[in-house]
Amino acid sequence: MNEEVNDTRARDRNLLDTASSQDKTEIQELAQEYLQFLRQNMTDRERVQWAITLLQKEGYAEFKMGQDAEVKPGTKFYYMNKSKSVLCGIVGKTQESLTVVGTHVDVPHVDLKPNFVNEQADQGCVTLKTHYYGGIKKYLFATTPLLMKINSMKDGKVLVQTIGDQPDDPVFTIPDLLVHLSQNQSERKMREVIKAEEMKVLAGSTKGEFTKFSDNFLKLLEERTGITKKDLPYCEFQLFPAYPPKYVGLDKSMIGASGQDDGICSFAAIKALQKLHAPEHTSVVVFHSYEETGSNGTAGAQSNFMSFALSDLMDKQHITSSKQRNIMSNSVAIAADVTALFDVNFPASHDRLTAAVLNKGVAIARYTGSAGKSGSSEAPVELIHKIIQNLKKKWFQMESMGINGGGGTTAKYLSQQLNCEVIDVGPGVMNMHSPFEVSSVYDLFATVQVYAQIMGRE
């Protein structure tokens, strides 16, 4: 173990200040590209499609389960799964082990209910009824501009449309009670400052040619999207914060945007894969969805997609099933997810000796979970040494998430699917699950370096 990692004095050292000019150029370019990624890709479908578009340009071929394909060292491949998860990678020179970097592409947000158009007597407008997705502080989504993503079926394919991402586009918002009338609300506990049933969204306040606000809204929606009233319950409507991603701080050292959990790891994993050429071991990046609701379903990390796809890849290499099981068990897997950054306003919620700090590189967590490590998957000392032996000290910090709480990642599901050891590796994020999460441009850069180095391990 290197001597500086848990040395509190070293925590003052700022790695962005001491980065070489070559690294600083890469840090800036990466941050710029990351801002664009965040702006253009918010949903799981969009992030999967972003990866595929990028990979196809670089010669990655789509593999389908059960179909023959020529596979040799250096072959670049991807498997799609239900448009909401994807497994991609490069075939290695040896057949002993795999390296898997698993991220998630779903983001806490607000969904609309199947019958969401709501018009109550005397409310003076049309509102939309919602159902929130993932662990959020509900009050943070009130008085926030929200854009709308709409998934509908057109000619047998999913059509994705957005309202609210262009400068002249309207947005939507959940109203909150003015402070002058909030005497009763101010007595509520944090979880109930805004209750789930108080998350109705403002969507229009004119009737046009109709006698009802809702009819005018439906007409305008159809004009804009082609979706008719009878189609509404069969489409997916999702609301995300409409704040454009921005640099934070005069030195532009941080990035503020929603969807960085776990967009930053998904983006970094693909950038890391792009750095690889002919890895020793087959290197794989997998995007799962539904992490924020328990990793369930066919696109979640609890599904068999990952093991099915890896088995199929090895079938194509004519590897026997008993050897396949051995290869999977010998694999190294990274649960690539964000962790908590030390919050300057809530220092007591962190253990100062182990909290991740800005500009100190990617955080490596031996375990996650909460209370008595509940829900965790603990990495053994053998794996930690294997992971860090080739890493530069400036790229990582060892951390554990905090006190009074905690959270799980896909680590335990990756380890159960493959029967291999897994470790959590990802950058810290402040304001996690809020409409404006904050990360560090240096930590993003370090995350790419670390994932690339782990996937390229000898």
Ligand SMILES: [Zn+2]
């Ligand atoms: Zn996450």
